[in-house]
Amino acid sequence: MSKTSLTISIGADHAGFPLKAPIIQLIRDRGHQVIDCGCDSTESCDYPDFIRPAAEAVAEGKADYGIVLGGSGNGEAIVANKVKGVRCGLCWDEWSAQMTKEHNNANCISIGARPVSAAMALKIVGIWLDADFEGGRHQRRVDKIEG
Numbered sequence: 001m002s003k004t005s006l007t008i009s010i011g012a013d014h015a016g017f018p019l020k021a022p023i024i025q026l027i028r029d030r031g032h033q034v035i036d037c038g039c040d041s042t043e044s045c046d047y048p049d050f051i052r053p054a055a056e057a058v059a060e061g062k063a064d065y066g067i068v069l070g071g072s073g074n075g076e077a078i079v080a081n082k083v084k085g086v087r088c089g090l091c092w093d094e095w096s097a098q099m100t101k102e103h104n105n106a107n108c109i110s111i112g113a114r115p116v117s118a119a120m121a122l123k124i125v126g127i128w129l130d131a132d133f134e135g136g137r138h139q140r141r142v143d144k145i146e147g
Helices: 016-028 048-061 074-081 092-104 118-130 137-146
Strands: 005-014 033-036 065-070 088-091 108-112
Touching: 005 016, 005 048, 016 033, 016 065, 016 118, 048 065, 048 074, 048 108, 065 088, 065 118, 074 088, 074 108, 088 118, 092 118, 108 118
Parallel strands: 005 033, 005 065, 065 108, 088 108
Antiparallel strands: none
């Protein structure tokens, strides 16, 4: 479990919306704060409207980490990664959650609500929050991403 209190931004589109409340509850149960960037229903919407603010909160230092949710998670990861300073990894299982933090030092993750169950999404978030960046050879690579 994470040792310090964090602020985590979260944004979802209509397809990701069903995962948002359980993830927010997990985050709060762990003693962290949440910045909820929307959306607020399963009514069709445009994911960049909610994902970009979640990513910008990370880039601007308002949030320590971000979580973005959509149907596949792909579009959401793309939007988040367009924000300078954000490294968003698409996660679909425990291993991908672990690696995106340990090897890529991802400060944001994206989860697709259609291929990933709610139970798995909660596991992903927990593993990612608990993992630590390994540094070393991975730091050199992250530095190259940041350019």
